[in-house]
Amino acid sequence: MKEHLCKITAHETLVHYLGKNTQNELIQILANAIKEKIVEAAHSAKYFSIILDCTPDVTHVEQMPMIIRFLEMEKSEDENNVEVLIKEHILGFVPLKETTGAFMTETILQELETMSLSVENLCRQGYDNGSNMKGKDNGVQTRMMEINPRAFFVPCSAHSLNLVVNDAATCCLEASSFFDLAQCVCVFLRLNTPLGNSELPYEFSNCETT
Structure with missing residues (x-):
C-alpha cells in the first residue's frame, strides 16, 4: 500500500483505485463483513428483539432502519465470572414502497429470513405509536404476535413521552x-x-x- 501511494504521489501511475465506485464497493464489503459478525452473535444468543421506525429520506422514500437487540455473555478478566451485556446493532436501512401494517410485516419477515433469524425466537417488538405499527387489528405488532405470541410489543418511550407533552401543552x-x-x-x-x-x-x- 505504501509503495502504491508513493507511485501515485510521484505520478508514476494513473491507476489509484480511489474513485467513488471503488470506495463504495470497499464500504459495502466492510459493511457486509460487520453485518455477518453481528448476525453470528445474534444466532449464538438465540433470542432477540427488534426495534423499528420509519422516516423519509431526501427523495421522500420511507426508510426503515432494522435494529436488533440480544444478550451476549462475556467472561470477566479473572475468567471466574460471566458478564451479561445488552447488545444493540443497526443492520441497515430498508426502503419501503408502502407503510401499511401488512406490507411492513412482510418486509420484516423477509429481512429476518435473509439473516436466517427465526421469528420464533423473537421475544420483543419495539415500535412507535402509529396506528400502522401498534394497531390492535392491522398493526405490525398484532400481525407479528399472530405468528409468535411471545413477541411482546413495547411502545417507544420517547414517542410516548412526546405525545404526553404535546397533549399536556394543548390542553x-x-x-x-x-x-x-x-x-x-x-x-x-x-x-x-x-x-x-x-x-x-x-x-x-x-x-x-x-
Whole structure:
C-alpha cells in the first residue's frame, strides 16, 4: 500500500483505485463483513428483539432502519465470572414502497429470513405509536404476535413521552395562549420591519412565519 501511494504521489501511475465506485464497493464489503459478525452473535444468543421506525429520506422514500437487540455473555478478566451485556446493532436501512401494517410485516419477515433469524425466537417488538405499527387489528405488532405470541410489543418511550407533552401543552389554556401570542408577535414584527434591519432582538429577528 505504501509503495502504491508513493507511485501515485510521484505520478508514476494513473491507476489509484480511489474513485467513488471503488470506495463504495470497499464500504459495502466492510459493511457486509460487520453485518455477518453481528448476525453470528445474534444466532449464538438465540433470542432477540427488534426495534423499528420509519422516516423519509431526501427523495421522500420511507426508510426503515432494522435494529436488533440480544444478550451476549462475556467472561470477566479473572475468567471466574460471566458478564451479561445488552447488545444493540443497526443492520441497515430498508426502503419501503408502502407503510401499511401488512406490507411492513412482510418486509420484516423477509429481512429476518435473509439473516436466517427465526421469528420464533423473537421475544420483543419495539415500535412507535402509529396506528400502522401498534394497531390492535392491522398493526405490525398484532400481525407479528399472530405468528409468535411471545413477541411482546413495547411502545417507544420517547414517542410516548412526546405525545404526553404535546397533549399536556394543548390542553393547557395558558400554554396554548402563550405560544399563540408569541407567534403573533413574531409575524407582526416580520411584516412591519424593513428588510435588512438588524436592530431587532435576536429571538425576534430569527422568527419564522407560518
